[in-house]
Amino acid sequence: MDIYLGNLFRPPSEAYSVILQVTNGCSHNKCTFCGMYKDKRFVIRPLREIKEIINFFQRKFPYAEKIFLADGDALSAPTEYLQEVLTLLKDAFPNLKQISSYAGPKSLLNKTDEELKQLQNSGLTLLYLGLESGFDVVLKKVQKGYTANEIVSACDKAKKAGFKLSLTVITGLGGKEYWQEHALESAKAVSLINPEYLATLTLMLVPGTKLFQDALDGLFFPLTTREILQELRLFISNLNLNHTVYRSNHASNYLILKGTLNEDRDQLLKILNEAINNEGFFNLRPEYLRRL
Numbered sequence: 001m002d003i004y005l006g007n008l009f010r011p012p013s014e015a016y017s018v019i020l021q022v023t024n025g026c027s028h029n030k031c032t033f034c035g036m037y038k039d040k041r042f043v044i045r046p047l048r049e050i051k052e053i054i055n056f057f058q059r060k061f062p063y064a065e066k067i068f069l070a071d072g073d074a075l076s077a078p079t080e081y082l083q084e085v086l087t088l089l090k091d092a093f094p095n096l097k098q099i100s101s102y103a104g105p106k107s108l109l110n111k112t113d114e115e116l117k118q119l120q121n122s123g124l125t126l127l128y129l130g131l132e133s134g135f136d137v138v139l140k141k142v143q144k145g146y147t148a149n150e151i152v153s154a155c156d157k158a159k160k161a162g163f164k165l166s167l168t169v170i171t172g173l174g175g176k177e178y179w180q181e182h183a184l185e186s187a188k189a190v191s192l193i194n195p196e197y198l199a200t201l202t203l204m205l206v207p208g209t210k211l212f213q214d215a216l217d218g219l220f221f222p223l224t225t226r227e228i229l230q231e232l233r234l235f236i237s238n239l240n241l242n243h244t245v246y247r248s249n250h251a252s253n254y255l256i257l258k259g260t261l262n263e264d265r266d267q268l269l270k271i272l273n274e275a276i277n278n279e280g281f282f283n284l285r286p287e288y289l290r291r292l
């Protein structure tokens with residue numbers, strides 16, 4: 001039996017976690033910028049396979065402290081199924097400190113408050129959620145499937161159930177047409193959510209995706225490196241957060257930024273201004289080293 005099926009993705013902060021692939025693919029799989037799971041049909045892996053994989057991991061990583069449930073939207077699996085997986089993990093790994101997964105707005109909105117609380121109590125404590133943009137025009141264009149308000153509601157529900165949230169926004173997603181609205185409305189939505197963690201990724205046009213084709217057809221105009229940094233400056237300037245850990249350290253980003261918001265905002269803006277004013281001489285990640 002294969003431990004992993006097809007391409008596997010995980011957040012940068014889960015680099016040292018055991019990755020347990022409970023689902024294969026993404027239950028939504030329609031976002032026009034995303035090529036991660038385009039070759040997969042979404043399935044929930046049978047529990048008997050998961051039991052075998054957990055046994056294997058138990059022998060290989062008996063002291064594991066962090067486990068990430070892949071693929072795209074593990075939370076969309078039925079609550080009883082997830083509950084059983086969480087119980088198996090807690091029994092198998094006595095040193096376990098954190099279980100996390102990606103979560104789409106749909107899976108959060110589809111579960112009752114009680115179900116979410118039950119999963120959180122059973123050890124799933126951190127959810128990674130892609131806001132991508134807080135501007136509805138952009139969300140609609142990229143076929144995220146939900147408005148900003150709906151995503152904010154889904155996040156509120158998760159927070160009320162006790163989950164920690166790690167949110168991502170994609171700089172450049174509005175292109176030249178909507179970069180200001182994308183920055184300002186994303187800052188507004190993120191501020192309403194006030195997540196524990198916030199990450200900005202930078203748009204990469206992936207061959208085979210609709211957005212890639214739109215760019216080729218002259219229907220989407222990507223930002224230049226400098227414009228990406230200007231958008232990020234506008235976004236960060238308008239955030240109103242209470243002790244959110246912020247990272248811009250994904251491999252898609254031109255500039256690495258780390259801090260706590262809003263506390264470190266002035267320092268982050270200073271670095272951004274220096275990069276914008278001295279782009280050619282600043283230590284930006286070159287295009288050929290960027291990846292998803």
Ligand code: SF4
Binds near residue numbers: 034130
């Ligand atoms: S961005 Fe997330 S929700 Fe959208 S298709 Fe990709 S994995 Fe699925």
